[in-house]
Amino acid sequence: MEDLLSVVVCPECQGEFEIEAENFWRCQKCGHTVQVLEGKPIFTPTPETAHIFKRIERGPDKGTPWRQANWRFLESQIKSLDPQAQILDVGAGHGDFADIFTNRRYLSVDIVPYEEVHLVCDLTERIPFRENTFDALVLMNVLEHVYRFHELMDALFRVLKPGGKLFIAVPFMIKIHQAPYDFHRYTHYSLRDIAAQHGFEIQWLEGYYDPIFFMGEGTRNFRFWVLPKLSRPARWLGRGLLMLMDGLMALLSLLAGKPFVKSPEEANNPAAIGYHLILKKPTSTI
Ligand SMILES: [Zn+2]
Structure with missing residues (x-):
């Protein structure tokens, strides 16, 4: 909290805040108050339509x-x-x-x-x-x-x-x-x-740059957004062809080399x- 108070200032007048109560701070200069919830000062309300996502485990080798x-x-x-x-x-x-x-x-x-x-x-x-x-x-x-x-x-x-x-x-x-x-x-x-x-x-x-991942985005799009809309027999055929595609992409990845930054x-x-x-x-x- 002290750390936060040393960096955060009043958005109205740039004055310093003091802790008035557990749930609000007051600007020492202009009296502006800010609500504090679970130790977090809240300067703007969360938009009602905001996308609130769940925590996903992240790390150097995780995710896309x-x-x-x-x-x-x-x-x-x-x-x-x-x-x-x-x-x-x-x-x-x-x-x-x-x-x-x-x-x-x-x-x-x-x-x-x-x-x-x-x-x-x-x-x-x-x-x-x-x-x-x-x-x-x-x-x-x-x-x-x-x-x-x-x-x-x-x-x-x-x-x-x-x-x-x-x-x-x-x-x-x-x-x-x-x-x-x-x-x-x-x-x-x-x-x-x-x-x-x-x-x-x-x-x-x-x-x-990652051409194989890019191709994969295409097949994933087909898998998740096209396939489910097909009739049952077409879905089965589609699944089989996608498996074939995955195999072909694995072969192409041998030619494409590693993804790179440039x-x-x-x-x-x-x-x-x-x-x-x-x-x-x-x-x-x-
Ligand atoms: Zn102020």
Whole structure:
């Protein structure tokens, strides 16, 4: 709680909060109060339609190949930070990457009061942090779920220290998920534009390419969304053909080689599964 109070400020006046009671804080400067539920200050209400998902076990070797690539990317970046770096995980959910932040100065924020998050706030609405607060920001598979992503990028730029870094993972060739809170897919061209438009320097942009996983998405789509609608005999035939496809894909994977990360120009493949970016807030703004 003390940790939280040292970083969180009044979104109205940037004043410091004091603990008034177990369930609310009061701004010492303007008197604004914020409700605190189970130790979490709640700055914005959870939208009624918000997709609230169950905890899924995550780890370096768990989940889709894209998730595993996310893990490798983020882990190597967090390792490179100063041990004292203050990190904010934005849209952290259940803390899919929490193990990477063990023994770090780490806070997480989400619009849903998940048990694992430290504070609840929609940063496109209010910003309960001072300018230049964090050394690193983490935005893993979140940007596509934020309708007003320009407002979010403004907020992130504001709370990041000059020289601080924003780590992003964002899917491209991945189906709709967490419906109805899935709004965007960005090409690497638009990601570059968005970063520059909000004042960030692009330190790194890589695509994750996995043609066999991409093909698998096609057969999984057929399996789960087409097959069940077919007549019984057609379903049986479809299942048999899918088994054949799986066999053929296993053979093709021998030719395709391993999935890889590369700059989009180098990869020269128009179907990245997703992108990883490292954006830096410039140290001096002229
Ligand atoms: Zn205040």
